[in-house]
Amino acid sequence: MMSFLSALPGAAAQGIIWGLMAIGVYITFRVLDVADLTVDGSMGTGGAVLVMCATSGMNIYVSMIIAFLAGCIAGLATGIFHTVFGIPAILSGILTQLALYSINLRILGNKANQSINVMNYDLVVSLRNITQSIIVGLVIVFIFIAVLYWFFGTELGHSIRATGNNQAMARANGINTNVNKIIGLVISNGIVALSGALLSQYQGFADVNMGRGAIVIGLAAVIIGEVIFGKIFKNFALKLVACVVGGVIYYVVITFVLRLGLNANDLKLFSALVVALFLGVPYWKNKIAAKKVKKNGGAANA
Numbered sequence: 001m002m003s004f005l006s007a008l009p010g011a012a013a014q015g016i017i018w019g020l021m022a023i024g025v026y027i028t029f030r031v032l033d034v035a036d037l038t039v040d041g042s043m044g045t046g047g048a049v050l051v052m053c054a055t056s057g058m059n060i061y062v063s064m065i066i067a068f069l070a071g072c073i074a075g076l077a078t079g080i081f082h083t084v085f086g087i088p089a090i091l092s093g094i095l096t097q098l099a100l101y102s103i104n105l106r107i108l109g110n111k112a113n114q115s116i117n118v119m120n121y122d123l124v125v126s127l128r129n130i131t132q133s134i135i136v137g138l139v140i141v142f143i144f145i146a147v148l149y150w151f152f153g154t155e156l157g158h159s160i161r162a163t164g165n166n167q168a169m170a171r172a173n174g175i176n177t178n179v180n181k182i183i184g185l186v187i188s189n190g191i192v193a194l195s196g197a198l199l200s201q202y203q204g205f206a207d208v209n210m211g212r213g214a215i216v217i218g219l220a221a222v223i224i225g226e227v228i229f230g231k232i233f234k235n236f237a238l239k240l241v242a243c244v245v246g247g248v249i250y251y252v253v254i255t256f257v258l259r260l261g262l263n264a265n266d267l268k269l270f271s272a273l274v275v276a277l278f279l280g281v282p283y284w285k286n287k288i289a290a291k292k293v294k295k296n297g298g299a300a301n302a
Contacts, residue, residue: 004259009130011255012248016137017125017198018217019247022225023144024191025218026243031152032164032184034082037093039192039218041100042074043211046193047200048107051116060122064197071193072186074100079182089181104208113207116200123201133202140198141244144191149237160184192218216271221247223278250274 021043028036046067053063074096081092108114118126125133151157162170163180170177192214200206225239225246233242257270 004256007255007259008252009134010127011251013125013130013133013137013202014199015221015248015251016134016141016244017195017202017247018251019221019244020137020141020144020198021192021195021214022218022221022243022247023141023148023240024188024195025215026222026240027148027184027188027191029219029222030164030239031161032181032188034089034164034181034185035093036075036078036185036188037090037215038074038078038096038100038185038189039093039214040211041097041104042071042189042193043196043199043214044104044206044208045070045074045100045107045211046196047206047210048104048114048196048208049193050197051114051200051206052107052109054116054121054123055114060124060201064124064194067197068190068194071196072190074193075185075187075189076182078189079185082185083178083181101208108206108208112209113205115205117204118201125198125202127202127204137198140194145237145240145244148187148240152236156180156183213268213271216268216275217247217250220250220271220275220278223275223281224249227278227281 021039025036025039028034049067049070050063053066054060058066077099078089078092078096081087081095082089085092087095105112116123118128124136127133152161159170159175160180160183162173162175163177164184167177170180196206196211199210222243223246225233225242225244228249229238229242229245233239253274254267254270258264258267262270
């Protein structure tokens with residue numbers, strides 16, 4: 001138990017970073033209603049760009065901005081595949097993700113990974129200073145939540161939400177749904193890439209495979225946040241906060257399970273089971289509620 005408690009700050013710091021990624025997943029998964037698998041590649045792109053820019057002498061904040069823009073370009077590619085070429089969204093994401101593996105490898109200088117040492121570079125988050133990592137992570141997360149809350153309250157933001165809610169109705173009202181999908185994918189993958197940039201600083205290296213399975217963790221954070229806080233957090237900004245809290249809860253659970261002796265190689269399997277469980281909870285709730293309504297209705301008729 002003491003070992004678990006001592007690991008909690010690290011789990012919280014990592015959960016906040018992945019929570020930022022979950023916000024990006026939320027934009028496509030809930031706002032746009034699009035299944036986007038680009039994030040498995042764009043997260044690695046953000047980490048690779050950050051490390052290579054920072055190690056070449058570039059300012060760390062400028063490097064983070066460039067990492068964000070690199071993710072935006074990845075989202076733009078997926079959006080073009082989907083809207084211009086007419087490829088289904090899920091396949092568009094897979095195509096971009098596949099292409100990004102080679103691109104990320106090129107960015108890393110044809111090496112599988114590149115390190116970045118906090119002793120040599122002025123990193124904003126690091127395993128060596130978890131308290132600072134938590135504070136900086138929270139500041140970045142809440143800045144993005146505030147900006148996104150403002151953006152999705154604008155006319156353009158409302159049109160993007162309308163596109164995800166009902167495309168046919170949005171088009172009937174003169175909204176260009178294709179442009180809105182591209183904008184949503186660009187914003188989403190930019191945020192995911194920034195999360196990758198933070199993660200590469202936190203762990204001290206960028207790896208070509210660092211984003212593999214990211215969509216599962218992102219979905220886990222989103223679903224956990226919705227299941228726990230869905231009835232409380234109705235405001236859009238609070239829903240984004242729930243994604244971050246979901247990311248922290250996910251990593252706390254992972255840390256607890258690892259302390260119980262779970263093989264680290266089984267983490268992907270465990271993550272998939274957690275996502276499946278939480279995805280099934282709303283369905284079970286609706287099914288139970290429907291049975292109650294049917295039972296009460298039958299009793300009333302009798």
